Amino acid sequence: MTKKWVYLSSSAEKDLTKTLGHKPELAEAKVIMGGKGAGLATMTGTGLPVPPAFTITTEACIEYMNTGEFPKGMWEQTLQALGEIEKATGKGFGDPKNPLLVSVRSGARVSMPGMMDTVLNLGLTDETRPVLAELSGDEWFSYDAYRRFITMFSDIVMDYSREHFEEKLRELKHKEGVKLDPEVSLEGMKGLVDEYKKMYKDHFGTDFPTDPHEQLRLSIKAVFDSWSGARAIAYRDHEGLPHDWGTAVNVQTMxxxxxxxxxxxxxxxxxxxxxxxxxxxxxxxxxxxxxxxxxxxxxxxxxxxxxxxxxxxxxxxxxxxxxxxxxxxxxxxxxxxxxxxxxxxxxxxxxxxTAAAAIKIAVDLVDEGMITKKEAVSRVRSQDVDQMLHPFFDPQEKQKAKERGDLIAVALNASPGAATGGVVFDAEEAREMGAAGKAVLLVRPETAPDDVPGMLASQGVLTQHGGMTSHAAVVARGSNLPGVVGCESIRVDPQKKQFTVQETERVVKEGDVISIDGSTGEVFWGTIPTIEVEYEKQQDLIKLLSWADEIRTLGVRTNADLPEDAKRARMFGAEGIGLCRTEHMFFDPRARDAVVRMIMAKTDQERQAALDEMLPIQEKDFEGVFEAMDGLPVIMRLIDPPMHEFLPAREELIEEVATLRCKDPKSKELAEKEKMLQIVNAMWEVNPMMGLRGCRAGIMYKGLTEMQTRAYFQAACRCTKRGIKVKAEIMIPLVG
Known part of the structure; x- marks a missing residue:
């Protein structure tokens, strides 16, 4: 029995039932017919006014991807379905007396930007255009439909940019002194169609296709090919969608x-x-x-x-x-x-x-009795909830910015939230300006641990390189800092203190104000007003999360490293801290200086002096964490990262030492930098994941583990004396 590749919208439910052996659920129909095809079948089946249509299945697309050819029997079934539409409409495909025109659309099982655009008016030729004019009583309309079809077919099916055709239309409107397409004269539209056909022949060396069946065949092939196009692949990668779904093709009466x-x-x-x-x-x-x-x-x-x-x-x-x-x-x-x-x-x-709409719609549908609480929770993505906890740009103002042409670039949406600030290219400068109360946005080729203080003092971070698990992305998410990373469409030059938008060569200099949307990955020129999030006022979100609590069987703890992180997590319903990364408490400049002195100490006394300075800093932070978690468990992890990450970058030190040797080879600063470079070189490793870190560092640096443990338990004792319930646990990294 020949496999069924094509389904008529008018009989799809019956035919799918025969294919599957049972009445199809909507999800099953979407898998085979795609979202658009399933929607057309549903609307037709419920008696809504739908132009006759048929759908070529996603399975046909998969077969085409595997073999490079239409599957056996598909084209014959397509022609049969076309014949059924001809009967339903009383028109003939390519009939010079009463032509049937169709549209061709892609349609994966979920809406997928980046797939092939729609081709309209397919079936128009020099022979059928006059009939369309006669039947419609409007000759101008027939030429307009024809020029649209030539443009769309050339651009979408043959990959000859529509911009070439649009430019000719703009020239014609300028020549005739009109602004809108419908204002173009009939003679002008006639000449435009002739010009378009000439452009097609000049570009491809052949006449524009006059056989409607060939037009349809090429269009179906283009839909299948679009599934493997760069845009579609990039979108599926971003959304985590499989690459083997394939897309359906929908052919519908115009x-x-x-x-x-x-x-x-x-x-x-x-x-x-x-x-x-x-x-x-x-x-x-x-x-x-x-x-x-x-x-x-x-x-x-x-x-x-x-x-x-x-x-x-x-x-x-x-x-x-x-x-x-x-x-x-x-x-x-x-x-x-x-x-x-x-x-x-x-x-x-x-x-x-949007995230806000997703939550409100889900809650409202439950209140209206249309879906269950469990269905509502399953319809809202985790990133939607995450986005609702960050400030966000006013959607209307953001749209205005796009219309002004202020959208600079779109990259990876590493960390949700909206941020606006003056561009700064140096982390230390960002830290100083942030401490002075200035709104800055740190822009770097990529970030390193040295940049963390500057990142935390900034409104947001933008990097040219890096992915969703890069240093910038991880730190930004952990710090609730809006972040956009991997923005390869800009060139960041920290030395010149500027970045260049490659497509337009627009230069953004230090101090210029930009805005980034970490929820969408968009980068804008100028300021866009934001809307602050007030969690306690988000009744729909609170209600939805309460339903999630009713349903879930899994306990949820948080990653929190500082008291303010712990307070925020408790407000959001965390049941404890699953990981408190104690090294993050040392990113404060004063604490970091003490860590550097501890690493570089020559004697036990010098090291102990540095540890004594570090202890009260950690104790204070631990106490704040216990206060926030009052009665909930806190797992503290002893210091884990490779110790060289607390020191200046090796490449920067080499450059600084070389510069100082040229200036003053006997300076005290040079001696200190050379000593630090010597230590960094000794600690530098090809694979730091296997090196001096975790419990190994605790053994090598005498007193480090003792200091952290003492600070933890002293904080626990102080809190207990104040009536705060403490559940303290310790994680020793890299054991086992």
């Missing part, structure tokens, strides 16, 4: 929103995707095709304004939106077209939303 004032197109959500508020949210554009809403060719009107223009259509659409949300029990993202007063639904899918 309906036209650009057939006059009783036509239009729009995109809408059943709830506000930014806030989660229960109200219809979206935009509608009169006399336009779907791409016009996104392209911003004209300013669309709010979806509510459709009620004034076409009240009957608006009322029908509101009913459809409610029906779809009730069916899916989730907020829906819908695309629709109105063709000469008739509503057509083109797509529905679970809508993407």
């Amino acid at each position: 309906v036209f929103g650009n057939l006059g004032e009783k036509s239009g197109t729009g995109v809408a959500f059943t709830r506000d995707p930014a806030t989660g508020k229960k109200e219809l949210y979206g935009e509608y554009l009169e006399n336009a095709q779907g791409e016009d809403v996104v392209a911003g060719i004209r300013t669309p009107m709010k979806i509510a304004q459709l009620n004034q223009v076409m009240p009957d259509i608006y009322k029908q659409f509101v009913g459809v939106a409610k029906q779809l949300e009730d069916h899916y029990s989730d907020m829906q993202d819908m695309e629709f077209t109105v063709e000469r007063g008739k509503l057509w639904m083109l797509q529905t899918r679970t809508g993407k939303r």
Whole structure:
């Protein structure tokens, strides 16, 4: 029996039941037909007005990826499905008397930016265009549809940038003295189509395809190929999505929103995707095709304004939106077209939303009796909760910044939160300026332990290199510091105290103000207002987390190294501290100086003097941690990192010593630097993970473990005397 590669939307449920041996759940349908295909089948099956369509399965895409060819029988099934659409519409694909035009869309099982864009008006040729003009009664419309198709096919299917075509359109509008596409004359549009076909032939050495079936074959192939494109791969890597899912292909009968004032197109959500508020949210554009809403060719009107223009259509659409949300029990993202007063639904899918909206929608759906508490918790990602605990940019102000062209770059969103400050390229300078109350943002090629004081004094950190587990990312997350890392689209030059945006060659100098969004990885020029988070006022989040507590069976402790970290963790519901990294208490400049003297001490007396200075610092911090955790367990880990990390970087010392030798070979400073370099060289290791660290350092540096233990238990005793319940535990690193 030939494997089924193609499903008609009108009979998909019945055919899937036959294929699977049982009635498919929505998740199963999405695996085979993708999100768009499953949505079309659902809408068609519930009697909504959907243009006839069919879906080529994700399995066909996987087979194509493995072999480089369409799977056996797929093309024949595609032509059969096309024949069924011809029967349903009374039109013929390539028929010069009554042509069927279709759109071709990709559709993975989840919404996936970076996949192939939509191709509209497929099936138009020199032969079918005049018929479209006659049937629509609008010759200008037929040429507009044709030039759009040539542009989209060339760009999306053949990878010949649409910018070449858009430039010709801009030149024509300038020549005719008009601003909007619909204002271009009929003669101008005719000439533009001829120009586009000439450009295609000049570039590819062949005429624009005149066989609709060849147009369709190439478009399907382009959808399959887009799954393996760089953009799609990068997105899946970022979101942690498998690379072997494949994408479906959706072929749907064209309906036209650009057939006059009783036509239009729009995109809408059943709830506000930014806030989660229960109200219809979206935009509608009169006399336009779907791409016009996104392209911003004209300013669309709010979806509510459709009620004034076409009240009957608006009322029908509101009913459809409610029906779809009730069916899916989730907020829906819908695309629709109105063709000469008739509503057509083109797509529905679970809508993407902000962290705030995700939490509000989940809680509201429980309150409305549509989903269970367990379902609500499962729908909110951990990163959504994390993002809600950090200051964030006002979404409207951020959008304005993008519209102004102030978006500099997008990189890895290493640590959530929003930060704005003057650019500083030196960590020590950042520490000094931060201590003076100035808002700074540390920008480095990458960071090292020496940079930590400067990082902690900054509003946020931006690095050119590094990944999600780099030093900058780990420290930023552990310190609740907004961070963007791996920003390879900029060149950071600490010596010149500037960085350059490679694409535009725009130079950002020290002191210039930038803003970073650690939740999205975006970097902006200038200041963007932020919205401060007040946890106690986030009732939806508190409610959702209380449901998570009801459901979970796992105990949750926190990583907290300082009293303020412990207080924050306790407020968020931590049941203790699973790891207190004591070395972080030594990042304070005074404590760090004592650590350096302890490492470089020549005698036991010198080392003990340094340890005596370190003890009260640790004792005070331990006491603060116990106070915050009152009655909850605290696991303290003895100092763990390689000891050379507390000393200046080896490369910097070599450079400083060379400079001082040239200036004054007999200076006291040179002698001290040479001594430090000698110690660093002795401690330097190819693999510090296996070197002088953890319990080995405690053995090598006499008194270090004793000092830390004494500070810990003295703090515990002091707290106990004050009536604070203490549950103290110690972790000895690198034992076993």
